[in-house]
Amino acid sequence: xxxxxxxxxxxxxxxxxxxxxxxxxxxxxxxxxxxxxxxxxxxxxxxxxxxxxxxxxxxxxxxxxxxxxxxxxxxxxxxxxxxxxxxxxxxxxxxxxxxxxxxxxxxxxxxxxxxx
Amino acid sequence: xxxxxxxxxxxxxxxxxxxxxxxxxxxxxxxxxxxxxxxxxxxxxxxxxxxxxxxxxxxxxxxxxxxxxxxxxxxxxxxxxxxxxxxxxxxxxxxxxxxxxxxxxxxxx
Numbered sequence: 001x002x003x004x005x006x007x008x009x010x011x012x013x014x015x016x017x018x019x020x021x022x023x024x025x026x027x028x029x030x031x032x033x034x035x036x037x038x039x040x041x042x043x044x045x046x047x048x049x050x051x052x053x054x055x056x057x058x059x060x061x062x063x064x065x066x067x068x069x070x071x072x073x074x075x076x077x078x079x080x081x082x083x084x085x086x087x088x089x090x091x092x093x094x095x096x097x098x099x100x101x102x103x104x105x106x107x108x109x110x111x112x113x114x115x116x
Numbered sequence: 117x118x119x120x121x122x123x124x125x126x127x128x129x130x131x132x133x134x135x136x137x138x139x140x141x142x143x144x145x146x147x148x149x150x151x152x153x154x155x156x157x158x159x160x161x162x163x164x165x166x167x168x169x170x171x172x173x174x175x176x177x178x179x180x181x182x183x184x185x186x187x188x189x190x191x192x193x194x195x196x197x198x199x200x201x202x203x204x205x206x207x208x209x210x211x212x213x214x215x216x217x218x219x220x221x222x223x224x225x
Binding site: 001004033035042043044045048092094103104105106107108109110 | 216218
């Protein structure tokens with residue numbers, strides 16, 4: 001299974017600033033995903049990032065707020081822009097392995113963001 | 117999107133089997149049933165998935181009802197390390213995994 005690392009593991013940021021989260025995979029993958037997990041809640045999908053194309057955002061998430069880069073098959077970044085305290089969450093990246101519908105997703109350890 | 121329904125929480129005694137139920141009455145014929153779990157302060161981890169037949173792996177077993185409208189994740193012998201939130205998910209599209217609230221499993225020593 002893929003091994004995924006994220007940087008930073010946690011950060012405390014001031015409102016109005018931006019933070020870029022990095023996700024590195026130890027193998028080449030086509031699909032990468034970014035999730036948000038607010039305190040005490042389940043995971044919410046932010047966007048799907050394919051290498052070589054624009055990210056596809058879920059309802060309620062926009063590119064201006066959460067720009068995503070996917071420069072190659074092993075790396076992606078998510079930026080949380082113009083942060084407010086409501087952006088305090090854990091942000092996780094994941095990758096998909098498998099074929100057709102019989103796939104599995106593997107997750108990074110997450111980035112814990114606190115906005116003050 | 118097809119939805120799943122799980123109990124909010126369950127308790128189990130250590131070293132006893134645990135049966136975690138999931139209802140998915142609107143499942144489509146090609147949806148796979150996936151289970152993930154999230155240990156405290158960690159990202160989710162894949163547990164098991166199946167389509168129609170029961171499945172076993174080193175972590176758990178998945179029992180799927182004949183009409184596929186429900187399934188059960190079976191942990192054969194719960195340990196304290198199995199305390200986690202367990203998510204039952206249908207593959208509602210080719211690429212996305214959409215999480216519901218899941219079942220929070222507590223394991224009592």
